[in-house]
Amino acid sequence: MATARTADTRPAIDAALVRRLVDTQFPQWAELPLELLHPAGSDHVIYRLGEELSVRLPRHADAIGQAQKESEWLPRLAAHLPLAIPAPVGMGEPGFDYPWRWAVSRWLDGEVATVEALADSSGAAVELAGFLTALQRFAPEEIAAVEAREDLTIRPLADRDRATRAAIAKVDGLFDTAAMTELWNAALSAPGWDRPPVWVHGDFHTGNLLIDNGRLSAVIDFGGLGIGDPACDLTIAFTLMSAGSRAAFRAALGVDDATWIRGRGWALATGLNAYTSYAAVNPRVATQTTRQITEALIG
Numbered sequence: 001m002a003t004a005r006t007a008d009t010r011p012a013i014d015a016a017l018v019r020r021l022v023d024t025q026f027p028q029w030a031e032l033p034l035e036l037l038h039p040a041g042s043d044h045v046i047y048r049l050g051e052e053l054s055v056r057l058p059r060h061a062d063a064i065g066q067a068q069k070e071s072e073w074l075p076r077l078a079a080h081l082p083l084a085i086p087a088p089v090g091m092g093e094p095g096f097d098y099p100w101r102w103a104v105s106r107w108l109d110g111e112v113a114t115v116e117a118l119a120d121s122s123g124a125a126v127e128l129a130g131f132l133t134a135l136q137r138f139a140p141e142e143i144a145a146v147e148a149r150e151d152l153t154i155r156p157l158a159d160r161d162r163a164t165r166a167a168i169a170k171v172d173g174l175f176d177t178a179a180m181t182e183l184w185n186a187a188l189s190a191p192g193w194d195r196p197p198v199w200v201h202g203d204f205h206t207g208n209l210l211i212d213n214g215r216l217s218a219v220i221d222f223g224g225l226g227i228g229d230p231a232c233d234l235t236i237a238f239t240l241m242s243a244g245s246r247a248a249f250r251a252a253l254g255v256d257d258a259t260w261i262r263g264r265g266w267a268l269a270t271g272l273n274a275y276t277s278y279a280a281v282n283p284r285v286a287t288q289t290t291r292q293i294t295e296a297l298i299g
Contacts (some may be wrong), residue, residue, distance in 0.1 A: 010059050011098055013045045018055055020096050026104065029053065042278070043223060048107060053089065057102040065151055066223030067091060067103035073225060080138050083131050084108055084210075084218040110210030110217045115291065117211060118240055122248035125241055127216050128209075129252035132233055136198035146227065154200055154228025157262055158188055160269045167272035179297050180268060187265020191258040193229035202226050204233040205270075206240045206288065234263025235270060238295040239288065246295075260299075267296035 015034055023030040032050030043063040047055045058064050071088040078085055090104035118124045140146060161184075168180045201208070202224020210218040234255065237246045250260065271292035279286035 011100075013057055013059070013098070015047070017096055017098055018045075018047050018057065021092055021098065021102070022049065022055060022104075024095065025092050026090055029104075042274075043221075049104065052107050054086075054105050054107050055092075055102065056105065057098070058100050061100075063223060064100040067101055069151060069225055070103065070105075070222050074222060076140065077135070077138060077222075081131060081134050081219075082127070083216060085222065086218075086220055108210055108218045108220065110212040113206050113209035113211045113216070113240060115206065115240060117214065118216070118245075119242045120245055122245045124216055125237075125245040125249035126252045128236055128240075129249050131219060132201075132204070132230065132253060135201065136230055138199050152226040154197075154202060154226040154232060156192075156229070157231070157265050157269070160273075161188065164269045164272060167269075167276045170276050171272065175293055176297065180272075180293070183261075183264060183268055183297060187262050187268070190261045190265075192262075193231065193259065197227045198230050199225070199227055200230050200233045202232060204236045205292075206236070209236075209240070229259075229262065231259050231262035232266045234260065235267045235292075237263065238267035238271075239292045241295075243298070264296045264299060267292055271296060 015036065018034055022032075022034070029049060032053070034055070035048040037046040037048055037054070042059070043066065044056045044058055046057075049055050056067065058066065067088075068091070070086065071091055074085055074088060078087065086108065087106040088103055089106060092102040092104065094100055146152060164184055165181075168177050168184065171177070201219065201222060203221055204219075208219060208221045209216060210220060212218075237249050241249060255263070271289045274285055275289040275293065279289060
């Protein structure tokens with residue numbers, strides 16, 4: 001659930017820098033070739049390192065805690081989840097004017113999931129529901145202490161109210177602003193999550209799913225991992241699925257009306273944020289977020 005960034009918060013990251021960081025801190029991998037992964041996400045620059053590893057460096061200050069979080073939790077989650085997730089193997093330190101910690105993980109084969117490949121697949125939708133169900137059931141022994149951690153707290157949808165209403169106004173003439181306002185008001189007024197908080201991915205959208213040989217193979221980018229209202233993870237229903245597969249997903253997950261409308265609100269808010277931040281300079285993001293906003297309005 002990335003937010004808008006300003007260019008002056010981002011250090012310069014190129015292959016020469018990554019090469020120096022890897023070679024000095026992980027000399028056992030000094031001979032492995034580096035290949036920039038494109039397109040990467042808004043939070044990290046990613047390089048493939050040899051055949052079996054990837055290097056992931058935060059682009060901006062808001063992403064600097066994600067590598068540590070993944071290193072702590074992903075090894076514990078992996079055995080409980082039905083799809084592959086990243087396996088951290090090393091944590092890099094600042095160096096050569098790069099200011100933050102960075103991560104090395106096992107490379108996961110596959111391509112980023114696309115609407116063209118999976119939108120109409122009820123089977124894939126049910127698989128994703130199964131993944132979220134397994135994630136929500138994860139219960140570490142120290143759950144009471146974990147729930148109190150700020151880095152794992154999922155902020156409520158209402159925290160996005162001002163920014164979302166501003167974004168709705170900004171796209172007036174491009175989307176149906178009356179329909180968006182109606183949906184947003186409904187999402188904010190829906191009953192909140194009244195059960196114990198559960199684990200959520202926190203950024204569960206098409207770009208963070210991999211497919212291999214036409215099938216779902218992995219879920220990546222757990223920087224938003226946290227505990228709270230699972231409605232935020234319903235965003236995947238509006239970034240990836242069509243009406244039919246979305247119905248199968250909802251049924252498999254057993255989502256009540258209040259949670260579903262909050263999920264539509266999350267999809268609207270995050271879609272608008274990405275659209276207003278990046279669509280003007282990135283046609284790929286424009287296409288993806290236009291679909292996300294449109295599908296959220298359909299429901």
